[in-house]
Amino acid sequence: MALCDMSRDATMETLPLTEPVLLILLSLAGQPQHGYAILKDVERMSAGRVVLSTGTLYGALRRLLDDDWIERYEEEESSRGRQAYRLTPHGRRNLQLEIDRMKHITRLATLRVAMKER
Amino acid sequence: MLTLYRKLLRLYPAEHRELFGEEMIAVLREEIADNTNKKLMARGRFFAREISGVVTGALRQHLRVWFEVREGLSLVTGRLAMRNGFRFPKTTIVFMTLILACVVTAIKRGEDIAASVPNVDPPLPIHIQPVHSILLGGLPLFFAFFYTAGLIGWAILFALRRSGVHRLADMSGDQK
Numbered sequence: 047m048a049l050c051d052m053s054r055d056a057t058m059e060t061l062p063l064t065e066p067v068l069l070i071l072l073s074l075a076g077q078p079q080h081g082y083a084i085l086k087d088v089e090r091m092s093a094g095r096v097v098l099s100t101g102t103l104y105g106a107l108r109r110l111l112d113d114d115w116i117e118r119y120e121e122e123e124s125s126r127g128r129q130a131y132r133l134t135p136h137g138r139r140n141l142q143l144e145i146d147r148m149k150h151i152t153r154l155a156t157l158r159v160a161m162k163e164r
Numbered sequence: 165m166l167t168l169y170r171k172l173l174r175l176y177p178a179e180h181r182e183l184f185g186e187e188m189i190a191v192l193r194e195e196i197a198d199n200t201n202k203k204l205m206a207r208g209r210f211f212a213r214e215i216s217g218v219v220t221g222a223l224r225q226h227l228r229v230w231f232e233v234r235e236g237l238s239l240v241t242g243r244l245a246m247r248n249g250f251r252f253p254k255t256t257i258v259f260m261t262l263i264l265a266c267v268v269t270a271i272k273r274g275e276d277i278a279a280s281v282p283n284v285d286p287p288l289p290i291h292i293q294p295v296h297s298i299l300l301g302g303l304p305l306f307f308a309f310f311y312t313a314g315l316i317g318w319a320i321l322f323a324l325r326r327s328g329v330h331r332l333a334d335m336s337g338d339q340k
Contacts, residue, residue, distance in 0.1 A: 081191040099217025100191050104184045105224055129187050 063144050066096055067106055071141045078119040078132035115140060175222035177229050177333040229333060
């Protein structure tokens with residue numbers, strides 16, 4: 047139980063996530079993706095607002111790999127230089143925590159703004 | 165652009181380059197293919213974004229390696245999480261303490277000897293400049309010279325990619 051709390055505390059330290067990191071995780075939430083697909087997905091999801099460079103993408107992927115939020119995924123038909131990544135259970139759990147946090151903020155903000163307007 | 169990008173990839177630590185170098189080039193190749201039919205301005209923006217991305221990315225990776233600084237995943241921009249870690253053996257602390265104790269003891273003994281020697285009275289007719297005043301003038305210059313020489317030496321080694329940092333990066337790259 048204590049271990050679980052510690053792990054949760056460690057996760058909470060890394061939240062909130064940056065928008066690029068959040069979008070990368072969301073891109074991997076559905077299925078494993080390789081670098082180029084992630085770039086395009088992030089651009090599409092943010093309606094062109096977040097356009098990552100290759101250097102930025104691989105910096106973020108590196109940190110996520112180091113923190114065990116994502117892992118390399120071996121595709122059956124993978125050509126040279128096309129490495130796919132997928133969320134680990136730990137990464138999925140943290141993504142869910144972040145989504146819950148955002149939901150809470152949104153709910154709170156809606157209530158407060160509505161109170162002010164009355 | 166690919167040629168320049170390949171050259172800039174050398175700015176990354178060897179370990180990162182080996183892990184992601186080919187992937188980064190493959191992704192960039194697909195992006196270049198995507199951008200060929202775009203307008204000149206859009207291509208210029210793409211070029212600038214990729215070049216600045218690879219340079220800042222390399223800098224961040226070096227920071228991560230050198231100082232064991234980990235850029236947080238969190239939104240707080242510029243917040244850096246430090247990782248604890250000894251960068252030298254703990255025995256070094258013991259030796260440093262021993263050396264400090266020796267220096268302090270030597271100073272104390274020197275003071276005792278100076279106190280035991282009787283004063284010469286009357287003073288010597290020839291004026292001799294006290295040793296400590298010569299040292300005080302020369303010591304900072306002496307240290308500054310060696311400090312500068314050390315810095316220049318390190319900069320040369322770093323430019324030649326032969327510094328300890330590079331060797332460690334190469335070693336960790338080989339291990340992977």
